Amino acid sequence: MQVRHKISGGDFARAGNVASAVKKILRQLNIEHSVSKRIVIALYEGEVNVVAHAYSGVIEVDIDEEKIETKITDKGPGILDIEQAMEEGFSTATPQVREMGFGAGMGLANMKKNSDSMKISSIPGEGTIVELVTYLKPHA
């Protein structure tokens, strides 16, 4: 099963709508709660990142019997130094993002913690792609 949603940068009122929709789908599919919660939290952080930093983005969620793959692609400023961006506490968020309760430099670390694998690629000035994989059963 595939789900695809577009998101607009800067649209804070809608930030979280995709994660909320995916949460409902995972519940309908009877995905184990602890697994679905990890995916939804990682997805929500990713969605907030796009809203906070990019001009637009697309979230694709691919669910099969073994795993859930999430791909977040955005058009935006990209990430200059991915290693630095992964450090907890590093943030380039605007005051507006901080007012929403984010921008403390925890987002990417939270996404990594809540997925079994995370891959980030970025071209500065063009955009960023974050790919997450979460297995439905514990994976060796």
Added chain:
Amino acid sequence: MTIKEIAEIIDGKVICCEEKLSTYVEYAFSSDLMSDVLTVEKENLVLITGLANLQTIRTSEMSDITCIIFARDKKIGEEMVSLAKENNMILVESPHSVFHISGELYKAGIKSIY
């Protein structure tokens, strides 16, 4: 402790989902930082916060939080109430500070997460 008892201790005014006031909670977490709230793995807990916007409700939805207490009478918007209702989340307003509310609930036996 039930949410009803909690609301009484903190002079809280229940804004929505009154029908769920008998829900029992064991833990609370105080934060204005939503990324920090998203790290909490426990469920069926109360969030005490001074941050009143739509993302407070969204974050609580993702974290399966039962009840949000807004400190210092923060204004809860209509959109926030409707999103909370959609997710069966109890919203409570309290005139007291985050520190005061946290202290009262701790004293009453509500447990801390970290």
